[in-house]
Amino acid sequence: DDLESLAGAIKRAETAVAFTGAGISAPSGVPTFRGDDGVWDRFDEGQFTYGRFRSDPEGFWEDRIELQRVMFDGEYEPNAGHEALADLGQTGHLEAILTQNTDGLHWDAADSRHGGDDPESELATEHDHDGTEILELHGNARRVRCVDCGTRSDGDPVFERAAEGEVPPQCDCGGVFKPDVVLFGEQLPGAVIQRARSLARESDVFLAVGSSLVVEPAASLPRLAASSGATVAVVNLESTPCDSIADVVCQADVTDVLPRLFDLVES
Numbered sequence: 225d226d227l228e229s230l231a232g233a234i235k236r237a238e239t240a241v242a243f244t245g246a247g248i249s250a251p252s253g254v255p256t257f258r259g260d261d262g263v264w265d266r267f268d269e270g271q272f273t274y275g276r277f278r279s280d281p282e283g284f285w286e287d288r289i290e291l292q293r294v295m296f297d298g299e300y301e302p303n304a305g306h307e308a309l310a311d312l313g314q315t316g317h318l319e320a321i322l323t324q325n326t327d328g329l330h331w332d333a334a335d336s337r338h339g340g341d342d343p344e345s346e347l348a349t350e351h352d353h354d355g356t357e358i359l360e361l362h363g364n365a366r367r368v369r370c371v372d373c374g375t376r377s378d379g380d381p382v383f384e385r386a387a388e389g390e391v392p393p394q395c396d397c398g399g400v401f402k403p404d405v406v407l408f409g410e411q412l413p414g415a416v417i418q419r420a421r422s423l424a425r426e427s428d429v430f431l432a433v434g435s436s437l438v439v440e441p442a443a444s445l446p447r448l449a450a451s452s453g454a455t456v457a458v459v460n461l462e463s464t465p466c467d468s469i470a471d472v473v474c475q476a477d478v479t480d481v482l483p484r485l486f487d488l489v490e491s
């Protein structure tokens with residue numbers, strides 16, 4: 225069937241790349257953005273623009289604390305979908321995981337499956353686990369970054385201070401902290417987007433997982449991969465705008481499809 229042919233393509237591929245969105249973390253309990261009860265049902269995107277962060281950092285941070293509560297309240301664990309991708313990486317079948325998610329769960333999966341905690345992992349912006357690159361296109365919401373001196377630090381103590389009324393929270397240097405994520409109206413770092421594009425172009429298999437594929441660069445990366453000759457697969461509970469250009473479409477849960485895919489690749 226389709227999954228078998230996809231597994232075959234992954235086995236033959238020199239470069240297979242996974243591209244993930246909120247749907248891969250949904251089974252871990254992290255809310256998605258779109259759809260019923262999605263984050264953008266409860267909040268307005270306008271509350272979290274870069275322009276607002278600059279002009280009204282106090283209001284921005286008050287709202288951000290609420291968003292942080294809704295999105296990351298609780299100790300989320302990676303699920304079988306994250307783990308199957310980590311396993312594909314570990315066995316040399318996956319060159320890179322590009323993610324739009326800011327929850328850090330791909331790193332946790334790689335750490336927990338293979339080789340224990342990397343002491344640097346909390347603050348590193350790019351990861352390499354057993355040769356698998358993990359590229360977080362939208363940053364990492366567990367960290368903050370000072371807009372003046374550029375220092376990155378663990379977000380938890382800073383979010384706590386903000387929740388207790390220090391808004392906007394400040395770095396020792398006196399600069400304002402910003403969540404270390406890409407805000408609306410803010411460009412993705414040039415090097416990150418370039419790397420994502422070149423991986424999409426290089427890939428022989430491009431696996432788009434749990435993303436609605438409606439915002440950039442999610443909307444164009446699968447097309448770029450397809451036009452460069454990759455086998456494109458879409459795994460999503462619902463149909464997406466990229467289904468028409470995909471070679472394989474699996475309308476199913478990531479925690480079902482990805483472990484089965486891994487087993488087929490290994491068999």
Ligand code: OAD
Nearest residue numbers: 245246247250256257258324434435436460461462477478
């Ligand atoms: P979305 O919320 O737009 O899409 C999540 C997708 O996951 C939907 O298409 C669901 O059908 C699918 N899904 C949910 N649960 C699933 C499951 N168990 N198995 C398979 N599929 C499942 O999230 P993203 O596409 O990640 O940007 O959104 C992209 C960006 O838009 C986000 O990174 C965020 C948002 O605005 C920023 O914050 C900059």
